[in-house]
Amino acid sequence: MSYRAIVVQEGVPVEPRLRTIDGPCTPAPADPVEIHVSHSSVNYKDALALTGGKGVLRHLPMVPGIDAAGVLAADTQALTAGTPVLVNGAGLGERTDGGLAERVLATADTVLPIPESFSAWDAAAVGTAGFTAALAVLALQRHGLEPGAGEVLVTGAGGGVGSYAVALLAALGHSVVASTGRVPERGPELEALGAAEVMDRAELGHPGGKPLQSARWSAVVDSVGGVPLANALAQTRYGGIVAACGLAGSSALPATVLPFILRAVTLVGINSVDAARASRTAAWELIVEHLRSGTISAIASRTVGLREAIAVAREVLDGRIPGRVVVDVRE
Ligand SMILES: NC(=O)c1ccc[n+]([C@@H]2O[C@H](COP(=O)([O-])OP(=O)(O)OC[C@H]3O[C@@H](n4cnc5c(N)ncnc54)[C@H](OP(=O)(O)O)[C@@H]3O)[C@@H](O)[C@H]2O)c1
Known part of the structure; x- marks a missing residue:
């Protein structure tokens, strides 16, 4: 056929x-x-x-x-x-x-x-991007992150994974800081998705940043890798968690172990491709509960x-x- x-x-x-x-x-x-x-x-x-x-x-x-x-x-x-x-x-x-x-x-x-409330278009619009963002949010929750714990950084926020991470975290009541290289174009849209602040990605882009920097983030969802991920780790608060989802900027990780051994930071990897069925189901439940159709059509x-x-x-x-x-x- x-x-x-x-x-x-x-x-x-x-x-x-x-x-x-x-x-x-x-x-x-x-x-x-x-x-x-x-x-x-x-x-x-x-x-x-x-x-x-x-x-x-x-x-x-x-x-x-x-x-x-x-x-x-x-x-x-x-x-x-x-x-x-x-x-x-x-x-x-x-x-x-x-x-x-x-x-x-x-x-x-x-x-x-x-899901019953979704069309096939919705399912594709959320797709791997929303699914991966949901897996990252679930990892943050498993670590014990709760709304009110402090600012959550999302890098690559103008892209698919980043946009869905911003929307999900904001819907859950977190204070989200969206890092993007497209502040003028994407800034208002990221605020409409719920970002409390939009930050230029250049702020995380300085190579050779100190291994421990002023501690700001309670958690991070990163889809960029490289220097921004290293700086995000160095800026994560004691006991915080960083979910590494992607390498849109680089597959390198030019970091030190100091955030792990002096601030008890956790770095967790996200793999959507081989996720077990139970994780797939849990992620889609989170999506259905927290993503409105207007949010999906704004992102896609x-x-x-x-x-x-x-x-x-x-x-x-x-x-x-x-x-x-x-x-x-x-x-
Ligand atoms: N782990 C998994 O299971 C999984 C699943 C899906 C995707 N991924 C990975 O996650 C990454 C993002 O996927 P996506 O589908 O969301 O891609 P996308 O829609 O193209 O978004 C990627 C975003 O990354 C930022 N970016 C691109 N180049 C950059 C650079 N040189 N420096 C800093 N930021 C840069 C940009 O954000 P701004 O425009 O906001 O600056 C861009 O919009 C990819 O590496 C992808 O392979 C992994």
Whole structure:
């Protein structure tokens, strides 16, 4: 049965094309279920895959897309055909064909029903970005962070993960400081999402900062890595927690152990791709409880068709996209 998909093929340079294919480009994942996809999104990882970045797609040719939302093609042990479902990560668009296609195969255990109050568009708009932000917030809560404990810093706040982290933390009653390189463009929107303060990312960008700096943050959600993460660690208060989600700036961590051994700071890693089903469910419960539809449409203010997703990738990597772009794969 043929369907439309973006296929990334071997070549110099690697070139993604919108094609009609007769079946998956990659072997199926374990315990596969088929989803008729209606919506996906363009995450940072997808943007890398669509622009020939190395290290995302493990084989070529492959269909990229780490998010998929649509309906089940057939009954499974847990759900009936036609049930609206979503998948985030779980190897889609990395180890096996992803969601930038009208069909995808996903491991049954990673497929969740779309919450009743959400549409497939909502599910894709939240996508891995909102899911990852929710996993980070859950990690902060497990550490004991409560509203009123002090300021929470979110870096890369103008991007997908950052915007959702700001919205979730603010909805939970935290005092959120949003760090962004786009203060004039994104500042008012981040305040509308609930940020108490918007800070220029240059304030965290000084290399060679002292290993212990004036202690400010009770917690940090970081999607940037590198010097800003090192400075954020150095500015975290005694007993605070820092959730490392991403490397949009750098994969380096030019820090010392002093925040850990003198301020008992905890650094926790967030991995959305391989999250266990219980974590997936808990994260989506948090999302449903705390993200209003107006918030989601404010963060994901643009929807494109499948072909346009290829062009959008460059804009994502250049940091020109506010929040998240949804892909309507039927267009
Ligand atoms: N751990 C996981 O499971 C997981 C899941 C999803 C994403 N991620 C990772 O998290 C990161 C963010 O993903 P995303 O989808 O939110 O990407 P995104 O929408 O492109 O946002 C990334 C943001 O990072 C900031 N940024 C970019 N380059 C920077 C630089 N050189 N220095 C400082 N800040 C910079 C920008 O924020 P401003 O515009 O506000 O300055 C940009 O909007 C990526 O590295 C991605 O791979 C990890």
